[in-house]
Amino acid sequence: MIPERLVNWIVFAGLLAVPLWAIVVDEPFTITLVTRAVILAIAAVGLNIALGIGGLVSLGHAVFFGLGGYAMGILAYHAQTYTSLDLFGLSLAGTKSMPIIWLVAVVMSALAAWIIGLLSLRTSGVYFIMITLAFGQMFYYFAISWSTYGGEDGLSIYVRNGFPGLNTLVPIQFFGLCFALLCIVLFLNARLQNAPFGLALNAARQVPTRVETVGLNPMRLKLVAFVISGAITGLAGALFADLNRFVSPTMFSWQLSGELIVLIIIGGVGRLYGPVVGACLFVALEHWLGALTEFWHVYLGLILLAIVLFARGGIIGLLTGKEGAHV
Amino acid sequence: MSTLLIIEQVLNGLQFGVMLFLMAAGLTLIFGVMGLINLAHGSLYMIGAFAAAAVAGATGSFVLALGAALAVAAIAGALIEMTVIRRLYGKAHLDQVLATFALILIFSEGTRWLFGSFPLFLDIPDYLSGPVTLPGAIQYPLYRLTLIAVGLLVGLGLWALIERTRIGIQIRAGENDREMIAALGVDIRLLYTLVFAIGAALAGLAGALVGAIQSVQVGMGEPVLILAFVVIVIGGIGSIKGAFIGALLVGLTDTLGGIFLPELFKLFMEPGAATQTGSALASMAIYILMSLVLIWRPTGLFGARA
Numbered sequence: 169m170i171p172e173r174l175v176n177w178i179v180f181a182g183l184l185a186v187p188l189w190a191i192v193v194d195e196p197f198t199i200t201l202v203t204r205a206v207i208l209a210i211a212a213v214g215l216n217i218a219l220g221i222g223g224l225v226s227l228g229h230a231v232f233f234g235l236g237g238y239a240m241g242i243l244a245y246h247a248q249t250y251t252s253l254d255l256f257g258l259s260l261a262g263t264k265s266m267p268i269i270w271l272v273a274v275v276m277s278a279l280a281a282w283i284i285g286l287l288s289l290r291t292s293g294v295y296f297i298m299i300t301l302a303f304g305q306m307f308y309y310f311a312i313s314w315s316t317y318g319g320e321d322g323l324s325i326y327v328r329n330g331f332p333g334l335n336t337l338v339p340i341q342f343f344g345l346c347f348a349l350l351c352i353v354l355f356l357n358a359r360l361q362n363a364p365f366g367l368a369l370n371a372a373r374q375v376p377t378r379v380e381t382v383g384l385n386p387m388r389l390k391l392v393a394f395v396i397s398g399a400i401t402g403l404a405g406a407l408f409a410d411l412n413r414f415v416s417p418t419m420f421s422w423q424l425s426g427e428l429i430v431l432i433i434i435g436g437v438g439r440l441y442g443p444v445v446g447a448c449l450f451v452a453l454e455h456w457l458g459a460l461t462e463f464w465h466v467y468l469g470l471i472l473l474a475i476v477l478f479a480r481g482g483i484i485g486l487l488t489g490k491e492g493a494h495v
Numbered sequence: 496m497s498t499l500l501i502i503e504q505v506l507n508g509l510q511f512g513v514m515l516f517l518m519a520a521g522l523t524l525i526f527g528v529m530g531l532i533n534l535a536h537g538s539l540y541m542i543g544a545f546a547a548a549a550v551a552g553a554t555g556s557f558v559l560a561l562g563a564a565l566a567v568a569a570i571a572g573a574l575i576e577m578t579v580i581r582r583l584y585g586k587a588h589l590d591q592v593l594a595t596f597a598l599i600l601i602f603s604e605g606t607r608w609l610f611g612s613f614p615l616f617l618d619i620p621d622y623l624s625g626p627v628t629l630p631g632a633i634q635y636p637l638y639r640l641t642l643i644a645v646g647l648l649v650g651l652g653l654w655a656l657i658e659r660t661r662i663g664i665q666i667r668a669g670e671n672d673r674e675m676i677a678a679l680g681v682d683i684r685l686l687y688t689l690v691f692a693i694g695a696a697l698a699g700l701a702g703a704l705v706g707a708i709q710s711v712q713v714g715m716g717e718p719v720l721i722l723a724f725v726v727i728v729i730g731g732i733g734s735i736k737g738a739f740i741g742a743l744l745v746g747l748t749d750t751l752g753g754i755f756l757p758e759l760f761k762l763f764m765e766p767g768a769a770t771q772t773g774s775a776l777a778s779m780a781i782y783i784l785m786s787l788v789l790i791w792r793p794t795g796l797f798g799a800r801a
Contacts, residue, residue: 294526298725299789303786466608472593
């Protein structure tokens with residue numbers, strides 16, 4: 169059995185090594201694939217804060233992913249058409265600058281997570297799963313019927329947005345940017361897990377009553393976790409939209425919310441690198457199985473079923489021989 | 496806006512609601528008795544529709560097609576209960592969500608592999624097609640009227656099954672205390688398989704019935720599944736009565752909202768913007784309804800436990 173720390177280092181090194189190797193052999197598409205995995209990993213790390221530590225099974229995290237995507241889409245759309253964005257009487261200019269887009273994406277998704285969290289956290293168990301799903305569907309149908317920004321067809325952005333000092337159109341440079349963000353997010357997650365807040369949140373998942381007796385408010389802990397989680401997933405949404413240079417209502421779809429949970433489960437719930445391993449495996453399966461057979465989802469389904477029924481710790485659990493923390 | 500149109504839309508809403516009830520009844524029964532949240536219920540709906548379309552294509556008989564839908568969905572339900580679902584009772588909801596999500600992937604792609612990506616068509620039989628004239632000179636399609644009747648009859652049958660038969664007593668007892676009823680000598684495993692098969696058969700029937708007015712295609716089950724979840728969450732998970740009232744509420748809100756909200760907004764907005772806002776809001780209406788209900792009563796209208 170391999171220690172978890174070693175597994176983490178191997179994954180980390182692998183994520184860096186594969187794109188570098190791809191440069192050497194000149195296969196830019198591989199870099200794009202790894203970038204995709206990195207972005208999905210950021211989204212799943214975000215969800216893992218709510219799901220893994222807080223025990224909040226949100227089947228609506230696509231809301232934040234989609235909001236991030238549309239934040240990028242709308243800002244870049246106004247920049248590329250030289251039109252202004254009119255909001256509450258204010259006339260704002262669009263932008264092609266990534267840092268500003270990221271900020272908007274994070275703030276918008278945090279705000280949405282705060283409102284959705286306030287309403288949803290009144291419920292628990294299955295009702296929580298269902299109400300988050302309902303919020304996801306609300307945004308999905310809203311995006312479909314909102315014809316100003318493409319409706320069902322979505323929005324295409326011609327040129328990838330820029331980052332000061334980098335040429336983001338070069339795959340490896342965009343990868344580097346996403347990878348750096350993943351590192352920051354992972355670092356935050358690790359700090360959070362061991363900080364008083366993380367410990368209290370962990371306790372609020374396991375024994376809410378005890379947390380309440382020592383004078384902490386489990387509701388507020390969960391709400392803060394939900395907001396942080398939504399903000400990170402929103403950031404990933406903006407990156408994902410930039411990777412594809414395209415946003416559409418499918419970013420809000422409930423299948424995406426389901427897939428984000430799947431990433432975490434494949435990797436290992438509540439583990440720092442669980443979402444990263446899950447995202448890499450998911451993208452690899454999608455690429456290889458997708459090339460072999462059109463019906464690769466059958467195999468994904470079978471793998472998922474096997475993991476849920478027989479390997480509760482996910483891949484990291486299998487490698488380290490520990491079942492690990494569970495929801 | 497004429498009264499005629501309103502009555503027609505109310506009937507459409509009822510028809511939609513009653514079909515949702517067939518889906519929701521199975522879901523809520525399965526949750527009530529086994530405590531299982533089953534995302535794959537939409538797949539059983541799809542399986543019913545495909546079985547019906549295949550049999551109708553081969554034999555030309557609509558009645559046989561419905562029989563096939565019931566039988567195939569029930570068998571598929573019993574099979575997945577015995578192989579997969581059985582292992583999920585008493586596990587965390589997260590596990591149930593994931594395992595049944597996996598079943599959706601397997602069933603959807605499996606069906607695509609068997610039948611291809613193109614939609615199949617299931618025709619309304621001649622004796623059920625065409626309009627009928629209702630009192631007040633309202634023309635309404637006979638088939639949709641039949642759907643309302645079938646749905647209400649099935650609802651009645653389900654009520655009789657649960658309230659008036661021995662199996663119904665066992666099901667209700669299983670909801671309250673599974674150890675006790677097992678101790679009294681009831682084969683609880685068989686009972687669970689049966690409940691799951693009944694739920695599956697209802698979903699299959701709904702799929703076949705609705706398949707005749709829409710197209711039969713892969714992925715047809717998921718939108719209905721989500722609506723059925725909205726229904727049981729509004730009604731209170733585990734309550735058949737709640738599922739019935741929730742289904743009618745959702746059916747009527749969705750149908751009437753799509754027609755009347757744009758009109759309502761036209762009263763104080765310019766027509767173009769009103770249509771846009773109205774239809775956007777209409778497509779979100781049932782989810783807004785659901786969140787309002789949950790905020791007001793966190794366990795639904797008739798739900799007892801979380």
